Amino acid sequence: MASKRFVAKRLLLLVPVLFGVASVVFAILHLAPGDPARVIAGQRASAEQLQQVRRELGLNRPLWIQYLSFLVDAAQFEFGQSYSISRGAPVREVLIDRLPVTLELAIYGQLAGIFIGLPLGIISAVKQDSLTDHLTRVGALTGISVPIFWSGPLLILAFATYLDWFPTSGRIDSTLFLPNTWTLFGTELPLTGMVTVDAVLLGNWQAFTSAVHHLFLPALVIGIYSTALISRMMRSSMLEVVRQDYMRTARAKGQGAKITLMKHGFRNALIPVVTIIGIQFGTLLGGAVLTETVFGINGMGLTIVTAIGALDYPVVQGTVLTFALLFTLVNLFVDITYGYLDPRIQQ
Amino acid sequence: MSTETSQRGVVGRLRASPFLSQLLSNRLAVVGLTIILGMLAVAIYARVTLDPGALASSRLGTEIPDRAPPGWTGPAAFDQHLFGTDSAARDIYKRCLYGAWLALQYGTITVGISTVAGVGLGIIAAYYGDVTDNVVMRTMDVLLAFPPLLLALALVAIFPRELGLWRAVAALTLVYTPRFARVVRGAALKVLEDEYVDATIALGAADPRVLARHVLPNTLAPITVQSTLNFGLAIIDLAALSFLGFGATAGTPSWGLMLSRGVENGLLTGRWWLSFFPGLFLAITVLGFNLLGDGMRDALDPRMREAID
Amino acid sequence: MEATLSAWARPRLWLVGTALLAGVIVGPAAVALLTLYGGGAAFGTRKAFALGALALGFGVIGWSGSIFAGRGIESMQRHLDTGSDWTEADSRRAMGRIAGFGGGMMVGVSVVEPLV
Numbered sequence: 001m002a003s004k005r006f007v008a009k010r011l012l013l014l015v016p017v018l019f020g021v022a023s024v025v026f027a028i029l030h031l032a033p034g035d036p037a038r039v040i041a042g043q044r045a046s047a048e049q050l051q052q053v054r055r056e057l058g059l060n061r062p063l064w065i066q067y068l069s070f071l072v073d074a075a076q077f078e079f080g081q082s083y084s085i086s087r088g089a090p091v092r093e094v095l096i097d098r099l100p101v102t103l104e105l106a107i108y109g110q111l112a113g114i115f116i117g118l119p120l121g122i123i124s125a126v127k128q129d130s131l132t133d134h135l136t137r138v139g140a141l142t143g144i145s146v147p148i149f150w151s152g153p154l155l156i157l158a159f160a161t162y163l164d165w166f167p168t169s170g171r172i173d174s175t176l177f178l179p180n181t182w183t184l185f186g187t188e189l190p191l192t193g194m195v196t197v198d199a200v201l202l203g204n205w206q207a208f209t210s211a212v213h214h215l216f217l218p219a220l221v222i223g224i225y226s227t228a229l230i231s232r233m234m235r236s237s238m239l240e241v242v243r244q245d246y247m248r249t250a251r252a253k254g255q256g257a258k259i260t261l262m263k264h265g266f267r268n269a270l271i272p273v274v275t276i277i278g279i280q281f282g283t284l285l286g287g288a289v290l291t292e293t294v295f296g297i298n299g300m301g302l303t304i305v306t307a308i309g310a311l312d313y314p315v316v317q318g319t320v321l322t323f324a325l326l327f328t329l330v331n332l333f334v335d336i337t338y339g340y341l342d343p344r345i346q347q
Numbered sequence: 348m349s350t351e352t353s354q355r356g357v358v359g360r361l362r363a364s365p366f367l368s369q370l371l372s373n374r375l376a377v378v379g380l381t382i383i384l385g386m387l388a389v390a391i392y393a394r395v396t397l398d399p400g401a402l403a404s405s406r407l408g409t410e411i412p413d414r415a416p417p418g419w420t421g422p423a424a425f426d427q428h429l430f431g432t433d434s435a436a437r438d439i440y441k442r443c444l445y446g447a448w449l450a451l452q453y454g455t456i457t458v459g460i461s462t463v464a465g466v467g468l469g470i471i472a473a474y475y476g477d478v479t480d481n482v483v484m485r486t487m488d489v490l491l492a493f494p495p496l497l498l499a500l501a502l503v504a505i506f507p508r509e510l511g512l513w514r515a516v517a518a519l520t521l522v523y524t525p526r527f528a529r530v531v532r533g534a535a536l537k538v539l540e541d542e543y544v545d546a547t548i549a550l551g552a553a554d555p556r557v558l559a560r561h562v563l564p565n566t567l568a569p570i571t572v573q574s575t576l577n578f579g580l581a582i583i584d585l586a587a588l589s590f591l592g593f594g595a596t597a598g599t600p601s602w603g604l605m606l607s608r609g610v611e612n613g614l615l616t617g618r619w620w621l622s623f624f625p626g627l628f629l630a631i632t633v634l635g636f637n638l639l640g641d642g643m644r645d646a647l648d649p650r651m652r653e654a655i656d
Numbered sequence: 657m658e659a660t661l662s663a664w665a666r667p668r669l670w671l672v673g674t675a676l677l678a679g680v681i682v683g684p685a686a687v688a689l690l691t692l693y694g695g696g697a698a699f700g701t702r703k704a705f706a707l708g709a710l711a712l713g714f715g716v717i718g719w720s721g722s723i724f725a726g727r728g729i730e731s732m733q734r735h736l737d738t739g740s741d742w743t744e745a746d747s748r749r750a751m752g753r754i755a756g757f758g759g760g761m762m763v764g765v766s767v768v769e770p771l772v
Contacts, residue, residue: 016720023713023758030706033507064766138375142640145634147583149590149603150626153610156617161617168615282494291494294610303590308504316504323497324735345381463733478753489718 010332014325021324022074025317026067032311039311040083057320075213079318085303086308091318094303099322101171101299105218105288107194110281112223113230121234122229128239136231143228148287152221152294159217166217167251169296171195178202218295225287249303278334369644377644384637390451393444402445403598403615417620423575431620433605434612435598439620442600443628448467449601450632453512453608457581458574460520465527467568470562473535484532487525491543495522499584503593512601515585515594523577530573534566572643579636588628602629671758678759683708684768686761688699688757701769708761715755 029036037053038045041219045053054060059071060236073079079091124136160168172195179202181188191198196215199208289301296302307315370376407413415428415437430439473484490498502518510517536559588594589603599606602625609622683704691700 013720013723016716018721020716022714023709025713027706027710027713028501028505030702031505031710033505062766063701064762064767067705067709067762078772137641141637142634143755145579145583145637146591146630147606147626147633149585149587149606149610150622150630153606153614153622153626156614157617157619157622161615163370227731282497286494286496289500293591304500308500309592320501327494478750481750482753485718485722485747486714486754488747489714489721489751492721519685 006335009336010235013341014328014332016326016342017320018074019071021321022267023067023070025074026070028185028320029317034311036083036311036313039313047183051213060111064111072120074317075319077318077321079314082307082312082315084312085315091314093317094315095300095322097193098303099326101297102285102288102292102301104194104196104215105291105299106281108224108282109220109284109287111227112219113280113284114277117227117230118222118236122238124142124231127239137235140228140231143224144232146227148290149294151224152218152291154312154341155217155221156295167214169216171297172207173212173214178204178207218291218297220288221294221295222284222291226280226284227328229283230277233280270333274334278331281330285323285327354498370642370646372601372643373642375638376646379635379638379640379642382631385641386447386632386635387451389444390599391447394440394448397445397525398442399600402437402442402600405598406432407437407594411436414618414621416618424496430624431610432616433621437600439605439624442605443602443624444607445600446625446628447632449512449595449599450585450629453585454578454582457516457519457523457585458517458578461523461525461577462570462574464520464524465529465533466563466566468524469528469531470535471568473532473539473554474562476597480532480653484528487528490521490525490527495505495580496584496587498522498592498595499588504589512585512589512594512599515588518588518593519581523581526577527570530569531566534569535562538562538565575636576640579633582629582636583633602626668752672752675753675756675764676760679708679711679762680764680767681760683764684758685760687765687768701765705762705765705769708758708765711756711758711761712755715751715753715758719748719755722751727755756770 030311035050035218037050037057037059040057041049041053051060058066077092077095081088082091082094085094090277120136122139124133127133137232156168167173178191178195181190191201195211196208199205199211218318288299289305291297292299292301293305303315304319304323306312307319357361362647368468411432413432413580414430414434417429417431417438421647428438430443433439433442468483471479479619499515499518499522502521506514506517508514585594586601586603586606590600590607591603592607596600608624609618609625614621615622686704687697687700688706689700690703691697694700694703
């Protein structure tokens with residue numbers, strides 16, 4: 001089992017990681033062309049107005065003070081107000097609002113990848129060069145070749161616009177409203193913000209079906225992508241492991257080839273795959289950005305794309321830092337799992 | 348030891364060209380190659396016959412209808428607007444053909460610059476070793492740890508909007524360079540381990556000559572495979588950045604931008620042709636590169652073939 | 657106890673320190689270059705400082721990332737037999753240099769900022 005010290009050490013490392021990311025974000029914003037004061041004050045602002053906005057934003061202070069105050073703010077996840085969203089919405093609230101949306105999408109995508117992609121990859125490796133293997137490989141190759149921003153629109157056209165089986169966008173029927181809290185044994189608890197989970201917590205069946213109905217197509221798109229990625233990795237990882245010497249020895253001892261494969265291969269093949277799933281989570285987040293743009297789902301992805309386009313610096317800072325935190329946490333979790341699968345790395 | 352022999356084997360096989368015969372016996376790789384050659388022919392044809400300025404400018408206000416479905420779906424003449432027209436009444440068929448030129452052109456530039464930069468960094472790191480190697484390669488490792496599309500999005504913000512597709516090219520070059528550097532460094536180290544390089548250095552050959560004569564040629568095989576695999580990715584990522592609004596400038600007949608307009612104007616109204624055709628071209632091209640790249644990797648990597656008996 | 661501590665700290669301080677010094681020197685030079693070729697002193701200092709922050713942040717991410725995933729990557733490399741000689745210690749050292757250089761650049765730029 002992963003020891004407490006091992007986990008604590010890694011949690012502590014989150015601090016320098018986020019400090020580093022915050023510095024990079026600071027750098028990107030100051031390297032970017034364009035003047036934040038100009039964005040806020042508007043194109044026709046006078047020189048005095050610009051100077052005024054600069055003072056308000058603290059852009060006239062020495063750079064190292066700007067940097068330090070940025071770090072202090074970032075540590076508190078305090079990025080001020082958005083330039084573009086609902087006339088100065090606090091960035092923190094925007095993030096709290098939109099993070100669960102992306103998380104929900106990414107989780108379903110990742111689950112699809114693990115529960116469909118992993119078995120497909122294994123079958124493909126076990127039956128190498130069989131018809132099943134070829135079909136899986138070509139399928140997976142097609143899956144990573146077809147861009148999300150094409151498969152998404154096609155699915156919407158076919159199943160939403162023409163057949164009208166699913167809604168074209170949104171997360172839940174506009175007639176349904178979910179409360180902000182739910183009650184467990186008499187205590188009020190906040191909801192997760194993930195509609196499918198919330199509906200279950202509230203025991204609201206109608207909301208649940210509506211949420212699943214809305215989520216089906218986007219989750220399918222990202223699920224196909226994730227399945228293709230993971231099955232490819234699982235297959236090659238499995239083939240690598242089986243090739244190794246101790247597997248030959250095990251087979252030479254006369255055990256059935258398939259039993260050997262399951263016993264020795266699977267656990268060892270999982271080691272790189274667990275690491276890869278962590279790294280691949282980032283690719284999945286990239287997929288979520290595209291999926292949200294196609295389906296008009298207001299999550300982190302659509303938020304960052306709009307913010308970069310609108311030069312909405314506070315929102316860009318907040319989203320990038322949140323993405324980094326998310327990615328790091330997932331890899332932290334992966335690392336702990338890894339320590340469990342291969343106890344040798346814990347020292 | 349085993350990797351060293353396999354690496355030498357690779358180089359040897361490429362020279363004697365069973366690599367090619369191995370590759371050609373892979374049916375999927377041949378399909379991929381055919382697709383790429385076909386797309387290349389389309390791209391050249393489009394470049395020679397079509398005027399990009401005309402493809403970019405709006406046809407609204409002329410007798411050509413906007414958002415007209417493909418000619419063959421309705422009563423209109425068969426040869427009129429094979430893929431229909433877009434929201435500015437431009438012919439989607441011609442724009443798709445020209446999109447092939449843009450995709451291959453900018454894909455080549457992206458992969459080309461990343462390859463050159465990666466080869467340079469990788470060989471320098473392998474040759475000089477020590478601190479140089481560490482600083483260069485660890486930097487590449489950190490870049491590799493970032494999610495590609497998210498990194499590209501962050502980088503795109505640094506470059507001015509006026510650069511258009513070049514902005515996407517610049518961002519993606521930084522994303523891809525580390526992959527080449529890593530592959531090249533690995534291959535170059537293997538070559539440098541060989542005694543004959545030591546011997547040439549002992550004979551007093553200058554650094555650049557050793558690198559150009561002995562190291563570079565032996566890293567060509569892995570570089571080619573890596574380039575092919577990344578070509579598909581580059582085309583899809585370039586299109587993705589254009590789709591998100593950080594690539595091609597308005598009006599450019601790039602597949603990504605056409606798809607973005609198709610999603611805006613055609614999804615709810617059922618105008619499928621706006622997004623179907625550009626995406627089809629994109630997907631087929633990317634599939635072609637992925638098929639060929641996969642086949643090349645299998646032909647190159649002997650460990651894969653003997654895996655399960 | 658003290659002896660072991662200084663034995664632990666000295667090479668690390670030396671490594672980061674030399675990089676820091678290099679950064680302090682490069683920082684103002686970058687300001688000068690960017691001011692001459694970029695457009696104005698404000699532009700020059702801002703971009704040079706940002707470049708320093710970029711190097712610092714990058715180095716710190718890499719440094720913590722090396723410890724974070726270090727052993728995992730090392731054993732994955734061995735496992736996959738990629739022939740890579742990646743080690744956590746090398747990676748940490750390289751990142752310490754980059755971070756030190758970036759920090760030095762920020763210091764250097766801050767020192768000359770009131771002057772330009």
